[in-house]
Amino acid sequence: MTNKAITIIDIAKLLGVSKSTVSRALKDHPDISNATKEAVHMMAKQLKYKPNAVAMSLRHKKSKVIGLIVPTLSPFFFPSVIHGIEKEVNKRGYNLMILQSNESYEREVRNVDILQSNNVEGILVSISRKTEDLNHFTSLIEDNTPIVFFDRIPKSIQADMVLVDDISGAFNAVEHLISIGKRKIAICLGNPNLLISSNRLSGYKKALKKHSIEINEEFIITGESSEEAEKETKKLLELTNPPDAILAISDLTMSGIMKALYAAKIKIPEDIAVIGFCEDTFSQMYNPPVSTIDPMGVEIGKIATERLFQRIHENNILEPKTINLSSRLIIRDSTKI
Amino acid sequence: MTNKAITIIDIAKLLGVSKSTVSRALKDHPDISNATKEAVHMMAKQLKYKPNAVAMSLRHKKSKVIGLIVPTLSPFFFPSVIHGIEKEVNKRGYNLMILQSNESYEREVRNVDILQSNNVEGILVSISRKTEDLNHFTSLIEDNTPIVFFDRIPKSIQADMVLVDDISGAFNAVEHLISIGKRKIAICLGNPNLLISSNRLSGYKKALKKHSIEINEEFIITGESSEEAEKETKKLLELTNPPDAILAISDLTMSGIMKALYAAKIKIPEDIAVIGFCEDTFSQMYNPPVSTIDPMGVEIGKIATERLFQRIHENNILEPKTINLSSRLIIRDSTKI
DNA sequence: TTATCAACCGCAACCGGTTGCACGACCGGT
DNA sequence: ACCGGTCGTGCAACCGGTTGCGGTTGATAA
Numbered sequence: 001m002t003n004k005a006i007t008i009i010d011i012a013k014l015l016g017v018s019k020s021t022v023s024r025a026l027k028d029h030p031d032i033s034n035a036t037k038e039a040v041h042m043m044a045k046q047l048k049y050k051p052n053a054v055a056m057s058l059r060h061k062k063s064k065v066i067g068l069i070v071p072t073l074s075p076f077f078f079p080s081v082i083h084g085i086e087k088e089v090n091k092r093g094y095n096l097m098i099l100q101s102n103e104s105y106e107r108e109v110r111n112v113d114i115l116q117s118n119n120v121e122g123i124l125v126s127i128s129r130k131t132e133d134l135n136h137f138t139s140l141i142e143d144n145t146p147i148v149f150f151d152r153i154p155k156s157i158q159a160d161m162v163l164v165d166d167i168s169g170a171f172n173a174v175e176h177l178i179s180i181g182k183r184k185i186a187i188c189l190g191n192p193n194l195l196i197s198s199n200r201l202s203g204y205k206k207a208l209k210k211h212s213i214e215i216n217e218e219f220i221i222t223g224e225s226s227e228e229a230e231k232e233t234k235k236l237l238e239l240t241n242p243p244d245a246i247l248a249i250s251d252l253t254m255s256g257i258m259k260a261l262y263a264a265k266i267k268i269p270e271d272i273a274v275i276g277f278c279e280d281t282f283s284q285m286y287n288p289p290v291s292t293i294d295p296m297g298v299e300i301g302k303i304a305t306e307r308l309f310q311r312i313h314e315n316n317i318l319e320p321k322t323i324n325l326s327s328r329l330i331i332r333d334s335t336k337i
Numbered sequence: 338m339t340n341k342a343i344t345i346i347d348i349a350k351l352l353g354v355s356k357s358t359v360s361r362a363l364k365d366h367p368d369i370s371n372a373t374k375e376a377v378h379m380m381a382k383q384l385k386y387k388p389n390a391v392a393m394s395l396r397h398k399k400s401k402v403i404g405l406i407v408p409t410l411s412p413f414f415f416p417s418v419i420h421g422i423e424k425e426v427n428k429r430g431y432n433l434m435i436l437q438s439n440e441s442y443e444r445e446v447r448n449v450d451i452l453q454s455n456n457v458e459g460i461l462v463s464i465s466r467k468t469e470d471l472n473h474f475t476s477l478i479e480d481n482t483p484i485v486f487f488d489r490i491p492k493s494i495q496a497d498m499v500l501v502d503d504i505s506g507a508f509n510a511v512e513h514l515i516s517i518g519k520r521k522i523a524i525c526l527g528n529p530n531l532l533i534s535s536n537r538l539s540g541y542k543k544a545l546k547k548h549s550i551e552i553n554e555e556f557i558i559t560g561e562s563s564e565e566a567e568k569e570t571k572k573l574l575e576l577t578n579p580p581d582a583i584l585a586i587s588d589l590t591m592s593g594i595m596k597a598l599y600a601a602k603i604k605i606p607e608d609i610a611v612i613g614f615c616e617d618t619f620s621q622m623y624n625p626p627v628s629t630i631d632p633m634g635v636e637i638g639k640i641a642t643e644r645l646f647q648r649i650h651e652n653n654i655l656e657p658k659t660i661n662l663s664s665r666l667i668i669r670d671s672t673k674i
Numbered sequence: 675t676t677a678t679c680a681a682c683c684g685c686a687a688c689c690g691g692t693t694g695c696a697c698g699a700c701c702g703g704t
Numbered sequence: 705a706c707c708g709g710t711c712g713t714g715c716a717a718c719c720g721g722t723t724g725c726g727g728t729t730g731a732t733a734a
Contacts, residue, residue: 005453005480007720018684023722033682048476053454054394055720058689063391065434065455073423075618079416086410086437095451097402097434100423114432116342117390118402139385143342226621255622262624281412284563285592287599287624344690355714360692370712392690395719 084301170203229256421638507540566593585613
């Protein structure tokens with residue numbers, strides 16, 4: 001937009017009418033005669049007039065923009081969520097402004113400011129690992145800005161939340177492993193600060209308890225990166241009594257686990273069955289394709305966005321609600337005995 | 338922002354000064370006395386004043402927003418690019434508005450309009466498959482809007498382009514396969530409308546020619562989806578004289594190829610070596626990890642954004658330039674004999 | 675002829691900042 | 705006492721639209 005863009009004033013001058021007339025004509029206001037309307041529309045088309053969204057945003061305090069804050073854009077989960085969000089946002093004629101917090105509290109606060117400054121009509125957030133203080137969000141809520149948290153949700157705040165039921169997800173995965181005859185079931189966790197870690201762990205424990213399987217602390221390992229997961233898995237394999245199944249908490253850890261198993265020439269699922277919380281696309285890339293409790297990134301994005309627009313359209317007077325998507329267990333060869 | 342936000346007028350009233358004074362005080366204008374400045378800053382902090390980016394954008398015709406149009410947000414390539422872009426954009430205090438064309442020409446045109454309407458200061462584009470007519474871009478360029486095309490570039494337009502050298506990438510991949518003793522080399526293409534398909538194919542042919550290997554049309558297959566690639570690969574394997582190496586043109590095709598090879602219990606790389614244009618993260622998920630000509634999504638995003646800011650800062654008077662990143666050949670077990 | 679009333683359109687304020695210019699106060703020098 | 709120059713601040717226009725209200729015109733009714 002470095003060059004001068006066409007404005008309604010240009011049209012008005014050329015047509016010898018006032019800019020208010022042009023404005024009204026362009027939106028078919030009944031006050032304007034058909035002749036004038038047609039002339040204005042013609043001229044607008046001819047000059048390739050494009051309404052200035054910024055000016056309208058200033059006037060209406062409505063920007064038609066939704067803000068999104070994610071901790072990271074690295075694979076695998078958040079890009080999928082964005083995929084789901086963008087579709088819904090676009091469908092409604094809105095646009096998406098994406099900001100990354102990079103797992104930094106300060107950046108997150110700054111990002112909230114930026115979105116406010118830009119008059120976004122609603123905000124979708126997955127909070128950073130470092131975020132403890134929630135003032136930047138509570139003041140947003142007090143300002144009456146529609147907001148929906150997803151996946152990485154704050155523990156104590158009155159607002160909409162969208163997440164998958166990780167506890168039952170892990171529970172089902174472990175029960176599935178038990179159902180195919182596995183009893184020495186390991187779990188590889190990710191970052192312990194994340195709610196998903198503790199939730200999935202508790203689902204894991206719950207399932208073992210139900211089936212009277214003792215919890216073996218040696219089977220609970222942590223791998224925040226693929227490399228770490230690989231290393232820890234190798235240690236698992238060296239145990240005098242190694243596991244016969246592994247539950248991976250994320251795509252990243254799954255990747256490390258599979259590398260370790262490949263390297264050790266473990267037979268999957270005969271020797272060790274494998275299941276993980278993997279986005280569907282990626283879970284099929286392994287050999288064998290791995291069973292998965294779909295983290296449903298795309299769906300989360302979709303549902304969170306739908307809820308946000310509900311808020312926007314109903315003037316933000318809805319009661320805060322937590323939407324718990326039940327996760328989908330997809331069984332593939334890695335757990336088919 | 339449903340509630341009334343604090344404006345400089347609020348500050349002005351409370352302090353009994355004019356809004357111009359507040360405006361100048363907030364940006365440390367030398368005309369304003371220190372006493373006034375301090376008072377204003379105090380009050381601003383106290384009221385949690387946030388400047389209205391929309392108003393400033395309207396005044397300055399500068400929005401601090403970069404627009405991005407991609408054909409799709411589905412894995413694998415474009416999310417990586419966005420990862421690279423967002424980092425650079427954010428580093429410079431700008432924000433990113435992301436639009437998807439969904440491979441539709443009409444949506445692409447609409448998206449260009451939207452970005453113009455929002456006064457974005459620059460645009461990054463990877464064009465849709467359907468795009469033949471380029472008027473929406475040429476008029477942008479005539480309007481003097483900084484623009485950089487990446488990856489999916491239009492054939493005839495005077496503008497900056499960023500892409501990886503696919504021809505030499507494919508060439509090097511094939512030479513690498515030859516160097517490990519393979520001569521019956523197949524290639525699995527993707528959408529034939531894409532420049533990357535024809536470029537990578539021509540690199541493939543060039544390498545074969547150089548080493549006096551006859552081109553076998555049976556070895557040139559097409560799989561736009563993973564499933565299609567899988568099916569076509571199976572057909573390859575049933576040939577009386579099947580290939581001893583396969584070059585995959587994308588993550589998606591690689592996924593299908595590997596599935597077919599797994600199913601047929603082909604030994605990789607002994608029976609068939611495999612190499613593909615895969616994002617690094619994903620290429621390591623296979624068993625064995627596959628060699629790859631890194632499509633360098635993140636880097637493309639980074640370089641394209643850097644170039645765009647160069648344009649923005651130098652008033653868009655640069656000569657159009659095509660930046661050809663040379664691709665990186667990463668050798669992993671799938672081609673290690 | 676004059677009051678009435680649509681139909682059609684323009685004026686001006688507004689959204690929240692920025693900025694050129696003018697203005698008043700105060701100073702020192704002559 | 706008068707002039708010139710700083711210093712600090714306010715006025716008002718501007719960015720590009722929107723909109724309440726009021727004005728003009730012509731036709732129709734009284």
